[in-house]
Amino acid sequence: MARSKEYRSNVWIDWCPGCGNFGIISALYRALSEMGLDRRKVVLVSGIGCSGKTPHYVNVSGVHTIHGRPIPFAIGIKLSNLDLKVIVHGGDGDLLGIGSGHFVSLGRRNSDITVIMHDNGVYGLTKGQASPTLSKGIKTKGLARPNLQDPINPVALALTSGYTFVARGYAMRTDHLKELIKEAVKHKGSSFIDVLQPCVTYNDVNTVEFYDMRVYLLNEEEDWDPSEVELTEAFEKSLEWGERIPIGVFYKRRRKTFEERIGEQIPKYLEAPPSKEKITINGKPIIDREQFRRIFSRNIVRVLD
Amino acid sequence: MARSKEYRSNVWIDWCPGCGNFGIISALYRALSEMGLDRRKVVLVSGIGCSGKTPHYVNVSGVHTIHGRPIPFAIGIKLSNLDLKVIVHGGDGDLLGIGSGHFVSLGRRNSDITVIMHDNGVYGLTKGQASPTLSKGIKTKGLARPNLQDPINPVALALTSGYTFVARGYAMRTDHLKELIKEAVKHKGSSFIDVLQPCVTYNDVNTVEFYDMRVYLLNEEEDWDPSEVELTEAFEKSLEWGERIPIGVFYKRRRKTFEERIGEQIPKYLEAPPSKEKITINGKPIIDREQFRRIFSRNIVRVLD
Amino acid sequence: MAVDELNFLIGGPQGAGLETTAQVLTFSLAHSGYWVISEREYHSNIRGRHSYIHFRVGRKRPLALTYPLDLLGAMDAETIFTHFKSLEENSYLVYDESSIDKTYKQIPSMEKHLKEILEMEIGEKTVGSIVEYLRSEKGVNTVGINFPKVLSRLSKEFDLSPSQASRYVSSILIGAVSGLMNLKEQSLRKALENRFGGRKKLMKQNLFLIKLVSDSVKEKHGTPIEMNPVRNQERELLVVSGNEIVAMGKLVAGVRYESYYPITPAADECFFLETLDLDSSLVVFQTEDEISAICSAIGAALTGTRSSTSTSGPGFSLMVEALGWAGMNEVPIVITYYQRGGPSTGQPTRGSQSDLLFSIFASHGEFPRIVLSSGDHLEAFKDSVMAFNLAEKYQVPVIHLLDKFLANSIVTMPIPELNLDITRGLVDEKTNAYKRFSLSENGISPRKFLGEEVMWYTGNEHDELGHVSENPDIRRKMYEKRMRKLRLMDKEISQEERAKYYGSEDADFLLVGWGSVKGVCLDAINHMNGAYLHVRFFSPFPRRRVSSILENFDSEKIIFVEHNYIGQLRKLFLMHRLNAGGSIVKYTGRPMYTNELIKGIKTILEKGKRKVVLELGP
Amino acid sequence: MAVDELNFLIGGPQGAGLETTAQVLTFSLAHSGYWVISEREYHSNIRGRHSYIHFRVGRKRPLALTYPLDLLGAMDAETIFTHFKSLEENSYLVYDESSIDKTYKQIPSMEKHLKEILEMEIGEKTVGSIVEYLRSEKGVNTVGINFPKVLSRLSKEFDLSPSQASRYVSSILIGAVSGLMNLKEQSLRKALENRFGGRKKLMKQNLFLIKLVSDSVKEKHGTPIEMNPVRNQERELLVVSGNEIVAMGKLVAGVRYESYYPITPAADECFFLETLDLDSSLVVFQTEDEISAICSAIGAALTGTRSSTSTSGPGFSLMVEALGWAGMNEVPIVITYYQRGGPSTGQPTRGSQSDLLFSIFASHGEFPRIVLSSGDHLEAFKDSVMAFNLAEKYQVPVIHLLDKFLANSIVTMPIPELNLDITRGLVDEKTNAYKRFSLSENGISPRKFLGEEVMWYTGNEHDELGHVSENPDIRRKMYEKRMRKLRLMDKEISQEERAKYYGSEDADFLLVGWGSVKGVCLDAINHMNGAYLHVRFFSPFPRRRVSSILENFDSEKIIFVEHNYIGQLRKLFLMHRLNAGGSIVKYTGRPMYTNELIKGIKTILEKGKRKVVLELGP
Ligand SMILES: Cc1ncc(C[n+]2csc(CCOP(=O)(O)OP(=O)(O)O)c2C)c(N)n1
Ligand SMILES: Cc1ncc(C[n+]2csc(CCOP(=O)(O)OP(=O)(O)O)c2C)c(N)n1
Ligand code: SF4
C-alpha cells in the first residue's frame, strides 16, 4: 500500500476552509493509496467549478476540462487506452446542469469509468447560484429569491440512465466514502457516486449539521444488498430524502462494459486499443498498396485491357 | 368543433409513404380540431429530423428550430406569453440524444408545455443511424454493425425528471393517440408522450407488425389509475418492454407549474407576462427618473452640499 | 458519330434507385477506361423529393460539370419539368411514355416556387407537349420508353408483383443510357456484380431489364452517343466519393479514433469507416452530440491516438468551445469540416463555402490553429494524411475544410500513391520531471501521453506543469509560447504547398479560389488564357507566395471565385494587406458549372463589372 | 498638503471583506462629492487567494487607473509582497504590524511563480524588512497598525469572539484610509448605512472600529493625503459597476426576459436584475446551459418580448449555433458579451478584448448582425438601450461587447439621461395573409408576434411564409433580402455614432481603440498632443468616417491600442482596406494603466517601434 501522501500534489488547495471537498479529496487520496494504483495509470477528469480543481491537487494525471464535459473527455481517454483508470470529478452543476446529456449517455454505455459528483446544491465557483440538486423553495445565501426549480435526484437519474454501480456518499464520512470510491473504481462498468458535499460559503441549508442529522448507512440499518435489489427497489429507495437520507451502494450489477462490447466487434481491440496500435513503419503508413486494395476492394475497378 | 382539415397547411408532406409520422400528425389534426383551439394561439415547436418537419404541415404557428433545442425555444415562448399552447414535436434523437439535457430540465420546471416524441429508434433524416431508444444488439438496415449502446427508457426518464404527465402512444392507434394528445395539452404542467413510431425506411425491427403484436392499453387491461399510482409503480411499469408494451397514461399529477411559481414571486406576471407588458410611452422608456431613483436607490448617493 | 466527352444528367424521386443507376453507370464506364465525375443534388428528404445526378464522362479526365446536357434521363415527370431547359439541339431525352399526360400541377412533390415559375413560363403544358416541343422546336432527340410495360415484362419473366417490379426502375435508365452509349456488356456485368455482390437473382433480373431496354433503344435510335474508345494508362481505377476518399486518407494516416454525431454531408465518411473490414482497432464512435464528439476525440488524442471528428456547420458551431480547449492545451486533433449551405440548418444537402472566416476565428480567445482545404479528391486524400502530421508536429487543432460538392461527388481516379510520410512530432524520451508545457524556444513542448507519465491539462492558463496559474508573467510567457507556433508553422510549411499556381506565366487574368472550385476554375482557364491561384491554407496564410503571384496581375484582372456572398477568401486577402480584385460568387447551393463561370469571367473582364453572381442549375 | 487626486490600492485575501472596504470608501468619497473609478482584480477562487482593488479618486473625473500608488492598504502579508514595488517616494503603506515576521514562503496562497521571482529579487526578507526598506530607502511613509490588537479592542467592547471579530478586518483598512484622507464622518456614516442597511449593530461596531483606527492614525500621521474640497455639480451620484449599469440600461430599454447561465463576469448583471424590486414582470431565468439560455431568449423574442442573454466567452461559444438560427429567422435578440481572458477557461476573472473577430464571424453561414462595444459606463448604459432598438429595427441579433475590466469597475457618475428613444421597428398591422418573410425592397419584413397570427419559422432556407424551400431562386432571393440589411444599416446608423473622434484636429498622433481602453486612451492623449479614435461598431463597420479620420495621419502616427495579441481591431481595419499603423497590446489580463500607455506611445513615436507589449500590474 502506497502512502496516501504520495498521491498529493504540491499545489495549494484553494477551497474555502471547512469546505466539504476536503473530505472528498482525503477519501480519494486514501482510496488511491489503499488500492496502490500506479500514478501514471490513473487519470482524473474534471469539469469547471470548485470541484473541477480536484485533479491539480492529486498526484496522478489530471485533465481539467470545460464546464459540463468531463464525461465525454473521459470516454475518449478510456476507449483509446484501456489500461487507464478514469475517474471523473464533477460538480452537480457540471454533471446535472450543463452536462446532464452526457451524464445520461454514459449510463447507456456502461463504459468503465467512475463518476464522483461533488453535490453541494450550488454553483460554488460562480458564487452560489442554485444547482440542479437544490430543493425547490429553498433560498440559500447566494440566491436573490427562493429556488424555482425542482431538484434532480442524482441517484434516481443514474439508475434510470443505466449506471451499473450507483452509490451515495457523504463528504464528512471519509472512511465510508473511501470505501465507496474503492468499490466504484474496482467495479467494471459505469459507476456513480453522489457525494453530499457541504459548501460552507454558499449553501447554508444543506450544511454539515443538516446532513449529520439525516444521513444513515443503507447497509447498516437495513438488509440491503445492492447486487440483489431490483432496479425498482433501488429507485424507490433513491426517493428517500428528508428526515432520513441513505448513503451507501444503492445498486450494483456486472454487465458488459462498452469496451467489452466494442471488443466483440473489433477482435483486436481489447489487446491493442487505439493508443497502443502501431500506425507507421519507418515513417510510412502501415497500410500498403495491397492492403489498400483489399480493404477498399469495393471501390476499385479493374480497367478492361 | 373546428374541422380537422382547417388544421392542415398547404405544404406537401414529404415523409416516406407508410411512415408512422402520418399517424401522429393525423392524431394531432384531430386533437386540435376537437379541442377547437384558436390557430394563432397554438405554437408547435420542433427540432430537426423527419419529425422536425411537423410544424410546416399544420396550420397553426410553427417554430422549426435546431437539432435538440425545441424545448428551450418552447420555454422562452411559453414564459413570455401565457396564452399560448406550446407543443413540442421532437425526434428521439432530438430529445434524448443531443437534447437530453433539456429534456431532463423541463421535467424539473413543470412548465406548461407538451412534448410529443416521435420514437422511431433511428435518426431518420440522416439515414438511419441508431437513436437513443434503439435496443442494444439490434442491427437495423442503416447500421453497419449491431447497436452498441443500451437504450434510454423515455418513460422512465420522464418520470425521473419530474414530468407531471407521462404517457406512451402508438402512431398506428390514432384514436388513442389523439385522446392522449388532448389530455396532455389540457394538463397543466410538463406533459410527455412517447409515441412509438414505425420508420418504414430504416427501422426494420420495430415495425408495425412488431408493435401490433405487443402493444396493449394500460387502462384496459389493468386497473391503472395514473393519478393514483405511485411514482415507483409507474417507474416499474415503464420497465415493461418486450413481449408486451403498455401504452396509455403512466402517471399524472397536478403540481404547480413553473409559470405559477414565477407568478408567486412576480405579482404582475400571470396577468401581464413579458410579451404583454408595455415598455414604452410615446416612444420613451416607461421608467422615468423618479422610478429609476427608487429602483436603484442603493446605488445612489446624495452628494453633500 | 462517336464522342470524346459526354454531359448527362439522370433525375428522379429520392429513394427510387437513382444512386444505383449512377453507381452502375460509373463502374461500367470506369471498367471501360473512361474518366467520370458526377455530383448528386438532393433535398433534405428521405423519399419522394426530386433528386438528380449530373455527370461528365470523358476520354480525358473531366474537371468539372457543365451545361447544356447531351442527355437527360428522366425517371419521372418532375425531372422533365425541372430540367428540360438544359437540353439543346442534338441532345437526348429519355423519358417514360406513360407519363405524357401529366402536368406539373399533378406533381405534389414539386416545390411551390418552381410551379409558380412553370405557371408563368409554360402554363398547363403536359409532359407530352414538353417532349413534343423539345423534339420539334429544339431539335432534341426524344427516347420514349414505356416504363410500366417494360416493368410488366420483368414481372412476367421473373414472377414478380408489380410493386416488387417497380423497384427496378433504376435499371430502365441504365438500359437506356447504356444503349445510347453502347456500353460494353462486360463492363455492365462487372458493375452489377459490384453493386449486388453475391445476390445472383438480383443481378440476373437487373441485367435482363437493362438488356431489354438497351436493345430496344439501340434498335430505334442506334448508339448515337457512343464514346470513342480509350486506352487508359491505369490498370485499376478507384471509384470514390469525397467522403470516401477522406476516410481512406484518414485510415492511411493511422486514425484510430473517429467520433461523430450524424450530420449531412459528413456522416457518410464515418459510416464508410464503420463498414470496413479491418485488422486494426479503429474505434468509430457515434456520440450523443457534437460536443461529446469533439471532447472525446480530444480525450483520445491525449492518449497518443490519432483522432478526429467529422461534421458540418451546425456540428462545428457546437464544437467551438472545446476547440478552444484543444488550442489551449495544444492537442493535435483533426476536425474534418464539410461545409453546406447556411446559416443555421440552411440548405443541409446543398453546397457552400461560407464557413471560411468562421473556421479561422472560431472560439473565444486566441490560439494557433491550422485551417486548410482541399480542391479535389486527390488533394483531399493527401490532406487527410497531412492534417494529422501537421496536427502532431505543431500540436494544434487542424480544421480540414471540405464541402458538400466534393463530399457528394463521385469520381474515377488512379489509386493514390501510399508512400507518404507519417510524422508524429516531438515526443519526450526522458523519464523524470516531465513538464507538458515546457517553455521552449520555438513553442513546441515535447509530448507524452496519458498513461506514460503523470501530467496535467487545464483549459485555464497554466504553468509548465499544466497547473492553473494567474500570474501575469506566466500568462504572458505561455500565451507567447503558443503564439510563437504561428511563426514556426509559417516558416516550415512550404509556401508552395499552401498556395498553388496553375496556368501559364503570361496569363491574361488570374482566378483565385479555394476548395472545390478548383476543378471548374481549371476547366475555365483551359478554355481561356487564364491562370488559377488555388489557396489551400488559410492559417498559416501563405502571404509571401500569394503576394508574389498577385504582383503579376492588375487588380482588374484578379477574380475571386467562391461559393458565398461576401467573398470570404477575398476578405482574408485584404486582411493580409493583399490586392483583391473582382468576385464571382454563387450561393444557390448548386455547384459552379464551367459554362457559367466562363461567361462570368468574360463579364468581368470585358464589361468591367466588379461582381458577378452565378445562378445556374435547378 | 492637500491633494487633487489620489491613486491607491487595497489588497487582501479573497472573501475577507475587501469589497466592503471598497464599497464604503467609494460611497463616502461620492458623498463628499469626489469622483471615483476603481477596478477589482481577483482569482478564480472563492476564498483565500490574493485580491485587490485599485482606485483613482479625483476632484475631476478620473479616466483610468495609473501607477505608482499614493497609498497601499494591505490586509495581509501577501499584499505587501505582491505590491510593494508600486510604492514610491512620499507614498503611504498601511500594514499589519503583527505580520512583520512573515516571509513570503510562509504564505501558501501565493502563486509559485511569484514566489520564484521574489526568491530571486528579495530572498528571505520578512514583511518587516520590506517595510523598513520602503521607509528608509524609498521614502515611503509606513503606517503600521496592529490588527489583532485593534480587533481585540473591538471584541472587548462588543463582547465578540475572536473569530467573529476577525470578520471586521475590512473596517481597519477603512479606518486607516479615511484617517489619512480625513474623510468626513458624515460621509462614512452614509456609506455604512448603505452597506449595512438597517442592521444597526453592524453599523455601530464597524463605525467604532473605523473611528478607533482613524483616530490613532491621524494622531500619528496627521491627514497627509486629505483631498482638496470639491463642489460637485451633481446633487446625486450613481455608484455603479459595469455589470450594474448594463442591467439598468436594459431595464430602461424594456427588457422583460433575460436568460442566463452563471458565468464570470456576466452573472452579476443577471443577479443584480434578480434582486430588484420591480412593478413589471421581468423574467430573469437561470437555464441549464447557455444553449438553453439563447434558445429560450429567441423564443421569447418571437412573442414580441424584448429579450436578451448575458454571457462571456465559453458561454458565447456554446451559443454560436443558435445565433445562426436567430440570423436566419431575423430575430431581434441582444447578447451581452463580457469578454474575459481566453482561450478556453483561460483567465476567467481577468480582462481581455480577444473575442472581436470571433463575434463578427461566429456561426456557420452568412447573415447580418450588429456588433458594437461600449467604452465606459455611460456608453454601456446608452448602448444597452440602443442595442434593443437596433435589434428590433433591423431584426438582427445584436452582440454587445463589453469586458471584465468594465464589468468589474465601479465608478461614480451622474444619473444618466432617461429621455431616450424606444423604437420597436416595423410591425405589420394588416390582418390577412401575413407573410413573416415578405421579400421587401430594403430587406425588412414587417414583424408580427406569436399569438397574433399564424406564422412559421425555420432554420432551413425558407419562402416568404417561413416554409422550407430548396428552390435555388428562392434561396438567392431570401439570402439577398437578408444581406440587403447590411447596406441599410450602414446607410442609416450614423457614422458619427459608430466611431468617435476625441482630441484636437492637429494632433500629433492618433490612438485607435475600442471598448474599455477608451478611458486610458483619453487619459493618455490629455497628457500628450494626441487624438483618439474610438470605434464602437464593428458590424456595420463605419468605414467612411474612419477612413476620413485616418487620412489625416501618417501611418507611423497611427497606434492601435487593444487587449489582445494579434491586434484584432487592426486586422478588421485591414479587412476594410484601411490604413493600419503600429500596435500597443496587452494580454496579461490586467487593465492598461495611463503611465504605461504613455510610455508605450513614446516608444512607438520616438523609437519607431511597430509593436509594444504592455505588462504592468501584478
Ligand atoms: C460554458 C460555461 N458556462 C459557465 C461557466 C461558469 N462556471 C464556472 S464554474 C460553474 C458552476 C460550478 O458549479 P458546479 O458544477 O456545481 O461546481 P462547484 O463549483 O459547485 O463545485 C459555472 C457555471 C463556464 N466555466 N463555462
Ligand atoms: C447540431 C446538429 N447535428 C446534427 C444534425 C443532423 N441531423 C439532422 S436530423 C438528425 C437526427 C434526426 O433523428 P431524430 O431526432 O430521431 O428525428 P427523426 O428524423 O428520426 O424524426 C440529425 C442528427 C443537425 N441538423 N444539427
Ligand atoms: S464555495 Fe463552497 S464548494 Fe466552493 S470551495 Fe468554498 S465551500 Fe467549497
Ligand code: SF4
Ligand atoms: S425515414 Fe423513417 S421516419 Fe423519416 S419519413 Fe421515412 S419512414 Fe418516416
Ligand SMILES: [Mg+2]
Ligand atoms: Mg456544485
Ligand SMILES: [Mg+2]
Ligand atoms: Mg428518430
